[in-house]
Amino acid sequence: MRRSTMKGSWAVVLALTSALGLVAAACGDDGGGGDDGSGTTQVRLILGWVASPQFGGFFAAQQQGYYEDVGLEVVLEGGEVESPIQVVAAGGAEFGFGDADELLQARSQGIPIVGVFPTFQKALRILAYHEEEPVTSFESLDGRDVFVDLGDAWWEFVKVKYSLNDVRERSYSQQGFLRDDAAVIQGYAGDQLELSSADPSAEFGVLNVADSGWNPYMQVLFVSESYAEENPDRIRDFIDASVRGWEYYQENFHDVHVYMQDQGAEADPEVMDEIAELYEEYIFEGGFPAEMDAGRWQDTLEALQLTGVLDEDVDVSAAFSNEFLRS
Amino acid sequence: MIVALWELIVRLADIPIYLVPKPSNIVEAAIDNRSELLEATARTMVASFTGLCLAIVLGITGAILLGFSRFLERSVFPYAIVLQTTPIVAVAPMIVIWVGPGLKSIVVVSLIISFFPMLSNTLVGLSAVDPEARSLFQLYGATRWETMRKLRLPGAMPYIMAGVRISGGLSVIGAIVGEFVAGIGGGRGGLGFVVQVSSKQLDIPYLAAGAIAGALTGVAYHVVSKRLSRRLLIWHESALIEEGGGKSIQAAPAGGG
Numbered sequence: 009m010r011r012s013t014m015k016g017s018w019a020v021v022l023a024l025t026s027a028l029g030l031v032a033a034a035c036g037d038d039g040g041g042g043d044d045g046s047g048t049t050q051v052r053l054i055l056g057w058v059a060s061p062q063f064g065g066f067f068a069a070q071q072q073g074y075y076e077d078v079g080l081e082v083v084l085e086g087g088e089v090e091s092p093i094q095v096v097a098a099g100g101a102e103f104g105f106g107d108a109d110e111l112l113q114a115r116s117q118g119i120p121i122v123g124v125f126p127t128f129q130k131a132l133r134i135l136a137y138h139e140e141e142p143v144t145s146f147e148s149l150d151g152r153d154v155f156v157d158l159g160d161a162w163w164e165f166v167k168v169k170y171s172l173n174d175v176r177e178r179s180y181s182q183q184g185f186l187r188d189d190a191a192v193i194q195g196y197a198g199d200q201l202e203l204s205s206a207d208p209s210a211e212f213g214v215l216n217v218a219d220s221g222w223n224p225y226m227q228v229l230f231v232s233e234s235y236a237e238e239n240p241d242r243i244r245d246f247i248d249a250s251v252r253g254w255e256y257y258q259e260n261f262h263d264v265h266v267y268m269q270d271q272g273a274e275a276d277p278e279v280m281d282e283i284a285e286l287y288e289e290y291i292f293e294g295g296f297p298a299e300m301d302a303g304r305w306q307d308t309l310e311a312l313q314l315t316g317v318l319d320e321d322v323d324v325s326a327a328f329s330n331e332f333l334r335s
Numbered sequence: 336m337i338v339a340l341w342e343l344i345v346r347l348a349d350i351p352i353y354l355v356p357k358p359s360n361i362v363e364a365a366i367d368n369r370s371e372l373l374e375a376t377a378r379t380m381v382a383s384f385t386g387l388c389l390a391i392v393l394g395i396t397g398a399i400l401l402g403f404s405r406f407l408e409r410s411v412f413p414y415a416i417v418l419q420t421t422p423i424v425a426v427a428p429m430i431v432i433w434v435g436p437g438l439k440s441i442v443v444v445s446l447i448i449s450f451f452p453m454l455s456n457t458l459v460g461l462s463a464v465d466p467e468a469r470s471l472f473q474l475y476g477a478t479r480w481e482t483m484r485k486l487r488l489p490g491a492m493p494y495i496m497a498g499v500r501i502s503g504g505l506s507v508i509g510a511i512v513g514e515f516v517a518g519i520g521g522g523r524g525g526l527g528f529v530v531q532v533s534s535k536q537l538d539i540p541y542l543a544a545g546a547i548a549g550a551l552t553g554v555a556y557h558v559v560s561k562r563l564s565r566r567l568l569i570w571h572e573s574a575l576i577e578e579g580g581g582k583s584i585q586a587a588p589a590g591g592g
Contacts, residue, residue, distance in 0.1 A: 117537050119353050159535030177520035317536055
């Protein structure tokens with residue numbers, strides 16, 4: 009007990025220093041990226057994943073100089089990032105991607121972010137299985153090994169809705185799935201193509217998660233509320249340029265895929281081409297760019313509430329905004 | 336006192352909960368999820384304790400074997416070092432492939448991470464023998480095994496207990512890392528699952544609660560091993576005093592004891 013006074017003082021110094029550092033980080037949000045003096049502003053977009061067709065339009069905009077046209081130097085930060093939402097909220101980037109359910113969850117935790125542009129209007133989640141042991145219904149997942157990103161809301165929803173009390177949920181592993189014919193793995197539409205190229209001898213089938221009733225807007229571009237208040241025109245310009253990028257990508261995705269190879273893309277351009285063709289209906293069908301519908305956000309909120317994952321109630325209208333879309 | 340300061344600073348600076356949770360938030364999260372948290376802690380404890388016990392047994396046994404032969408020690412010890420320095424997060428996925436998912440893999444990961452301190456510390460202890468006592472044993476014609484059993488091993492006890500204290504904390508880390516890769520969830524996960532899920536769901540207070548539960552498990556091992564080592568060393572001291580007080584010099588060669 010005698011030594012605790014000495015230890016206590018050091019602990020106070022440490023606690024104060026770290027607290028000050030954290031306060032600085034929390035306040036250090038914003039005003040956006042730096043002005044590099046040549047008239048362009050730098051903004052960072054956290055992709056949350058490696059360069060792949062789901063970001064095709066954004067890479068196209070970068071490649072074709074559409075961002076430069078509006079005075080933006082855009083850094084597309086690829087790579088696996090656990091929580092783009094936390095990064096943007098803490099000021100580590102101006103833009104990030106999140107699905108509507110993730111944004112609602114964040115808001116229920118008090119994180120002040122707002123969605124401004126939906127990349128995918130149609131929910132793309134799938135569950136892939138080996139044709140030797142097909143999955144015919146969500147109920148039949150019970151008792152099987154399912155490789156998922158643990159804690160994902162859509163999975164919590166499926167487990168609750170179909171009472172999957174004996175499902176063996178495993179940490180996501182493509183290898184684990186490929187080695188076990190009875191296993192099931194989560195993915196996005198198009199992943200079955202990647203699986204086939206990883207194991208050409210096997211046949212895979214998919215179950216559309218949207219059929220379970222889980223249909224949020226996906227890969228929604230979001231910013232912090234303060235950034236939205238302080239830089240509305242910059243956000244409009246960014247979205248405008250990105251929309252042009254997607255329109256270019258729609259016709260010229262192969263070229264963009266070649267460009268993406270230098271930006272850290274992992275798949276072959278040919279595989280990416282096939283995936284891009286699949287994405288056509290998920291992105292463009294129903295008008296592009298799409299104004300987000302409050303009713304759909306409300307449905308997503310209710311599905312989330314079913315999972316018991318939400319802490320507080322959320323005002324859906326504050327979670328997204330169509331004001332940055334130029335029609 | 337630190338806890339109070341933490342609470343105060345975060346409140347005054349109004350730091351958001353998703354950056355730094357206050358102790359009050361963490362306690363609240365722990366209470367709200369107490370049954371899940373307790374079950375998860377229990378599971379992690381089972382896995383880490385099993386891994387720790389295996390590490391102790393295998394570590395001490397390995398050290399004894401290596402302690403018999405310098406040559407053996409020099410040829411085998413480098414591999415033990417490689418085992419220690421290989422990042423466990425890189426090895427764990429391979430272990431799942433070889434051993435299969437679930438408790439077995441988690442125990443293996445916990446074992447691997449706690450093994451080296453036991454081996455290394457025991458080995459050092461076995462070598463830290465009073466050279467005069469060693470000569471005495473040689474003089475009385477004690478076999479290498481007798482020397483090991485009656486001189487070197489008892490003499491190594493303080494070092495062994497130090498190893499146990501280190502391995503205790505490491506075994507918990509190993510169990511949690513193992514759970515990241517090899518765990519089977521569905522309501523039967525350990526603290527590794529709590530950490531992954533709460534992180535994904537941005538429930539920072541619960542994440543902190545899970546991490547603290549893991550730390551407390553490590554602390555529990557530390558406290559228990561400290562108490563145990565005190566008892567063992569007292570016995571060890573008194574045994575040495577009894578034997579070393581002139582009596583054993585006659586007793587040893589005949590005794591075998």
